[in-house]
Amino acid sequence: MSDAHRFRTYRTVILILSLLMVPLGLATKVYQGPFSGWAYDYAGDVVYETFWILLGVFIWPKVQPVKIASAVFIITSVIEFLQLWQPAFLQAIRATTLGKLLLGTTFVWWDFPHYFIGCVLTWLVVRYLKSKLVPAFK
Numbered sequence: 001m002s003d004a005h006r007f008r009t010y011r012t013v014i015l016i017l018s019l020l021m022v023p024l025g026l027a028t029k030v031y032q033g034p035f036s037g038w039a040y041d042y043a044g045d046v047v048y049e050t051f052w053i054l055l056g057v058f059i060w061p062k063v064q065p066v067k068i069a070s071a072v073f074i075i076t077s078v079i080e081f082l083q084l085w086q087p088a089f090l091q092a093i094r095a096t097t098l099g100k101l102l103l104g105t106t107f108v109w110w111d112f113p114h115y116f117i118g119c120v121l122t123w124l125v126v127r128y129l130k131s132k133l134v135p136a137f138k
Contacts, residue, residue: 009131018054049118069123083107
C-alpha cells in the first residue's frame with residue numbers, strides 16, 4: 001500500500017469515527033439504562049471532545065494530534081465558563097436545540113474532568129491510528 005493510500009485510509013477512518021460520534025452523543029441524552037444519569041450528564045462531554053478532536057484531525061491531518069486535543073480542551077473549557085455569562089443573545093442561542101448541544105446551559109465543574117478524559121482518550125486513539133496507518137509518523 002502506498003503512503004498516499006495509507007494517508008487517505010487514515011483520514012477516512014478519522015472521518016467515519018467523527019461521524020459516528022454524532023449519534024453516539026445524541027444517544028447519551030436519551031439513554032435509559034444503568035448509569036443513565038452519568039450518561040446524560042457526563043458521557044456526552046467525552047463524546048463531545050472526541051467529535052471535535054476527530055473533526056480537527058480530519059481538517060488538519062498534518063497537525064500533531066496532541067495540539068488539536070489541547071486546543072479542543074481549552075476551547076470547550078472557555079465555552080463551559082461562558083455558561084456563567086447569561087446575556088440575552090446567548091440565552092436565545094441556548095434556547096435552541098443546536099445551541100444547547102453546542103454551548104450547554106449550565107456551568108458544572110464536573111464537566112472538566114470528563115473533557116480531559118475525552119481529550120486524552122481520543123488523542124491516544126488518534127495517535128495509535130496514525131502510527132499504524134501513516135508510516136512517517138512512527
